[in-house]
Amino acid sequence: DAKTTQPPSMDCAEGRAANLPCNHSTISGNEYVYWYRQIHSQGPQYIIHGLKNNETNEMASLIITEDRKSSTLILPHATLRDTAVYYCIVRSLNAGKSTFGDGTTLTVKP
Amino acid sequence: NAGVTQTPKFQVLKTGQSMTLQCAQDMNHNSMYWYRQDPGMGLRLIYYSASEGTTDKGEVPNGYNVSRLNKREFSLRLESAAPSQTSVYFCASDLTRDTEAFFGQGTRLTVV
Numbered sequence A: 001d002a003k004t005t006q007p008p009s010m011d012c013a014e015g016r017a018a019n020l021p022c023n024h025s026t027i028s029g030n031e032y033v034y035w036y037r038q039i040h041s042q043g044p045q046y047i048i049h050g051l052k053n054n055e056t057n058e059m060a061s062l063i064i065t066e067d068r069k070s071s072t073l074i075l076p077h078a079t080l081r082d083t084a085v086y087y088c089i090v091r092s093l094n095a096g097k098s099t100f101g102d103g104t105t106l107t108v109k110p
Numbered sequence B: 001n002a003g004v005t006q007t008p009k010f011q012v013l014k015t016g017q018s019m020t021l022q023c024a025q026d027m028n029h030n031s032m033y034w035y036r037q038d039p040g041m042g043l044r045l046i047y048y049s050a051s052e053g054t055t056d057k058g059e060v061p062n063g064y065n066v067s068r069l070n071k072r073e074f075s076l077r078l079e080s081a082a083p084s085q086t087s088v089y090f091c092a093s094d095l096t097r098d099t100e101a102f103f104g105q106g107t108r109l110t111v112v
Helices: none
Strands: A009-013 A018-023 A031-038 A045-050 A061-064 A070-075 A084-092 A104-109 B004-007 B010-013 B019-025 B031-037 B043-049 B064-068 B074-078 B087-094 B107-111
Touching (some): A009 A018, A018 A084, A018 A104, A031 A061, A045 A070, A070 A084, B004 B087, B010 B019, B019 B031, B019 B087, B031 B074, B043 B064, B043 B074, B074 B087
Parallel strands (some): B010 B107
Antiparallel strands (some): A018 A070, A031 A045, B004 B019, B019 B074, B031 B043
């Protein structure tokens, strides 16, 4: 599975959109981009995933560039409860190892 | 629907002791995973089981063994605990590799 690069930390004002970038320049054609978040020391929680098209669900939107080398997770209206560590990972459809990396610590400020 | 259940939630071991961390899922998932998370760091994969009857090493398998007892249960064993194994351990499962993974709430292990 391809490795990912994320900024270690970001701040966002409450009510504004939070845009979290992820670089996955070595991604291959059969690898999905997944986003999870971890609040405090709880188990990670799934947010969204995609292959090449942009995706949206009730939690967030995922924008994947046309060359698939990077993506952005968008939380449209961040709240204080969105303060967490956000992990971008790449997963192959074949059996393999998914690495989480260190993620981005998002702090939503009032 | 319980999802992924890990036991115990907390454990303190003395160096050299052994123990088994238990994980069970009730979602009929095919794959199961064990991760460890050290303070301030991301999750690192210890072992995974792509399907019942198979197990494979992850990034940091040394000092651990696993057993996929049946489709529901995947256990992680520390044969001789070391202080370096002090960590939070997470179990996860998913149906296929293009579906979301569900995580347990973690086991906080301290080895003294």
